[in-house]
Amino acid sequence: MAKSTKQRVEAIMEAAVGRDLSSKERHEFLPSIANYQRPLSPKQEVWLLSIEARLGLVAGEDDEPSEDDEEDETTLQSTDSFNGVPF
Numbered sequence: 146m147a148k149s150t151k152q153r154v155e156a157i158m159e160a161a162v163g164r165d166l167s168s169k170e171r172h173e174f175l176p177s178i179a180n181y182q183r184p185l186s187p188k189q190e191v192w193l194l195s196i197e198a199r200l201g202l203v204a205g206e207d208d209e210p211s212e213d214d215e216e217d218e219t220t221l222q223s224t225d226s227f228n229g230v231p232f
Contacts, residue, residue: 154179160200170196
């Protein structure tokens, strides 16, 4: 289930530490959209997504890595040479 704008803003405010957010983001943008009852404009959605990406919140907290991601990680861990040259 998709998170509401309010839930997304709350997650950002909880995850943000120190200078993770600009003053404008923390005190103007996020409070202004927190209680929106209508969908965000495309510009607002892009800005919110960019904040979430910067804080590492883009993937849902309940999301698990896909099998492809796990396979890639295993492949990287098992590689002990580069172009035939051992490390």
